[in-house]
Amino acid sequence: MDNLSEVAYLFMEGHVELQKYKYFYFIITLTVYFLIIFCNSVVIFVIYTNKCLHEPMYIFIAALLFNSLFGTTAIYPKLLSDFLSERPVTSYSGCMFQGFCIYTYGASEFGLLAAMAFDRYVSICKPLQYATLVKMSTVKKLLFFCWFMPSFVTGISVIITFQLPLCKFKLNRIYCNNSAIAKLSCGDISASNSFGLFGLILLLFPPVMFIIYSYIRILEVCLKNSKEFRRKALQTCFPHLIIFISFTFTSCFEVSAWGNRKQQGGVFVDYQNDGRELHLSQFQEHQPLQ
Numbered sequence: 001m002d003n004l005s006e007v008a009y010l011f012m013e014g015h016v017e018l019q020k021y022k023y024f025y026f027i028i029t030l031t032v033y034f035l036i037i038f039c040n041s042v043v044i045f046v047i048y049t050n051k052c053l054h055e056p057m058y059i060f061i062a063a064l065l066f067n068s069l070f071g072t073t074a075i076y077p078k079l080l081s082d083f084l085s086e087r088p089v090t091s092y093s094g095c096m097f098q099g100f101c102i103y104t105y106g107a108s109e110f111g112l113l114a115a116m117a118f119d120r121y122v123s124i125c126k127p128l129q130y131a132t133l134v135k136m137s138t139v140k141k142l143l144f145f146c147w148f149m150p151s152f153v154t155g156i157s158v159i160i161t162f163q164l165p166l167c168k169f170k171l172n173r174i175y176c177n178n179s180a181i182a183k184l185s186c187g188d189i190s191a192s193n194s195f196g197l198f199g200l201i202l203l204l205f206p207p208v209m210f211i212i213y214s215y216i217r218i219l220e221v222c223l224k225n226s227k228e229f230r231r232k233a234l235q236t237c238f239p240h241l242i243i244f245i246s247f248t249f250t251s252c253f254e255v256s257a258w259g260n261r262k263q264q265g266g267v268f269v270d271y272q273n274d275g276r277e278l279h280l281s282q283f284q285e286h287q288p289l290q
Helices: 018-049 056-083 092-125 127-133 136-162 178-182 190-223 227-263 271-285
Strands: 009-012 089-091
Touching: 009 092, 018 056, 056 092, 056 136, 089 092, 092 127, 092 136, 092 178, 092 190, 092 227, 136 178, 136 190, 178 190, 190 227
Parallel strands: none
Antiparallel strands: 009 089
C-alpha cells in the first residue's frame, strides 16, 4: 500500500448543514450519549452487585448492555468532536479502527441476541433440562464466541480493505465503515467484496435463523399450554423480540450500503487523475483548517 495513504486524512462529508445547527446537534447527541451510558451502567451495576441476579438470563442482558456501550462509544465521541470542528476530518487508520469497532459491535449484538434466544428456548421448551444445558461454563463459552468470532472476521475484512490503494479522500458518511472506505480505493475491490459477503453470511445469518427458529418453537409450546403459561412466556420474550426486530431493521441500512458497493466492485478509477487528488489531499492535511 502507498505510504502516502498511511498518513492520509479523510473528510467526513455526510453532515447536513453542520455549521448552522452544530450546537443543536452537539447538545442532542451529548444528551443521548450520557443517557445511554447512565442507563446501561446502572443496570449492569445492579446485576453485578446482586448475587441473586447472577443467572444466565441476567448475565446475557448485562453483556448486551455492555456491547451497546462499546458500540455507542465507537460512534458518539468522534461524532461530538466533528460537530465542533470547522470541517470534520479523521485519519485513515482511525477511520479503519472505527469501522472495525462498529462492525464488531453489530455482529456481536446478533450473537448475543441469539444466545439470549437459546436461554429463553431452553427455559420454555425444555425446562427440566435447563440446569444441564445452560450451565455457567456454557454461558462463558457463548459470550466468548459472541465477541471473538465477530472481531476475528471483521479484523480480516479490515486488513483486506487496508491493503487497497487509497485515491479519494471524501467520505460521504458521518461515521466510518468498511464498505464506505472501500469505495475510496482505485484498486480492484473484488476480494474485499467476496470476503465481506462471506463475513455477512457467517456472522449474521446463523444467529438470525436460530432466533427465528427458537421463537417458532416457543410459539408452538405456548399454543399447547394454558393461557397463564402463554402470558408469562410471552412477557419474558417480548423485550428480547422487540430489540431483535428493531436492531435487524436498523442493520438493513448497513447491509444495503454494502450491496450498493458490491455492485460497483472491480471498477478501476483513472489513477493518473486521482494521483493529483492524492497529492492535493496530502498538501491539505498539513494545512490548518480554515
